[in-house]
Amino acid sequence: MPNKESFKQNSDWDDAVQLFLQDCKVRNLSRESIRRYRKGLEKLQQHLDALELQLRDLSPAVFKKQVLPSLLDEGLASRTLNCNLHIYKSFAQLLCEEGWIDDEPFGADIKPLKLQPSSAHTFTDEHLYQLLALPDRTTFTGLRNYVMMLTLLDTGIRLRELAKLQVTDVLLDEGSLRVNHGKGRKSRLVPIERIAAGELKHYLLERGILNHNALWVNLDNQPFLPGGIRTMIARYCQSAEIKGIQCSCHTFRHTFAKKYLLNGGDVFTLKSIMGHAHIETTEMYVELFVNDLKAQHEKFSPIEHLAEALHLLPESEVNCI
Known part of the structure; x- marks a missing residue:
């Protein structure tokens, strides 16, 4: 296995990828995760080759000004690109820990792209x-x-x-x-x-x-x-x-999440039930079903239910009486 100096001189990409994937196996990651990590690194290598860059040439500035725009121009979905960014950071972190590179080329200021809530199919x-x-x-x-x-x-x-x-x-x-x-x-x-x-x-x-x-x-x-x-x-x-x-x-999974929220379930318990790693993933369901939740609130609003019994009316309606 090449040392730090030979890696810097020869840009032995294949050995670096092999080191990373072997570390993934040691950490007992699933076969599907390792396959996804390999694909993500292959994508990065394609863009580095097209830009005539090597890993040692990367810095946060170079990544933001050259590599990231190249990835975006390819038309990758934001969610896919965010997954790849996570892979690249994990890859660079390991190379830093092993002494193959001096600094991580993906700085802390390189943030995941903001995702727009996508539609979620649910059964009626x-x-x-x-x-x-x-x-x-x-x-x-x-x-x-x-x-x-x-x-x-x-x-x-x-x-x-x-x-x-x-x-x-x-x-x-x-x-x-x-x-x-x-x-x-x-x-x-x-x-x-x-x-x-x-x-x-x-x-x-x-x-x-x-x-x-x-x-x-x-x-x-x-x-x-x-x-x-x-x-x-x-x-x-x-x-x-x-x-x-x-x-x-x-679709059954999305339907479960929707009905759970509409029936008054809280997002933190839903996260645990669905096995989401991050609360942001669960919160996306709230955004997706916001119109349904609003209609449910209107249906079960405590003030609306009390209004008739307590003769509570909006001021505008009182003025019309």
Whole structure:
């Protein structure tokens, strides 16, 4: 492995990337995270080559005046660019710690781009009635699919979190599910309420005892994989003739978040349930559903409810009487 001087002279990019990715493995990052980090560094290398720059040439000023505009000109989405900025900073920090470079080229003044809230697809109550009515619960697969949709709607967990659930993760006495394979490999307990928990208990009885612990199984008693779950949801949405929104497991997740907030849930508890690393991610739901929240407040405003009983009227209306 090259030392600091040879790295400065030869700009041995490949060795630097290899060092970083090896460190990611040592830190037990997921295969998907490592793949994303590699892609992000490949993107940076492409732009450095196009600008005839090497890593040793980088400084906060050079990055802001040359590299960042080049990345923006490519048309990368702001969210993607922010992810890449995080990768670049982690990469440079490691090289500094290992003595390969003197200073981090991405200064503290290089901030993530401000994100505009994007639209979030959610199911309406009518959509949910249609979807939940479709499975034939007299069959094993119909019962399984029905319970899976209930679980998605009642917990807001992700597709891969759902697929990786084990029988031992179902803690019915505690009214929760244990998610051991959350994003970033973090574990958490997710509440599941009475109706969904009751149907899940019914499903467990129908599943029976098998020689493996996967919660969701197909007719061959093999684990029901994410691709199959994704296809199942898409087919139900097609049968229900749901159009104009993206029909996926993530739509159940967005629907859960929306209904949780509209029913009076707080954003801090929602963050914990959904497994968000940062509160800003959860707060984006508040921005996305602000009109719905305002309508809900108007519907349940304590002053509006008291107005009739206490004869409270706006001054403008009093003057008109």
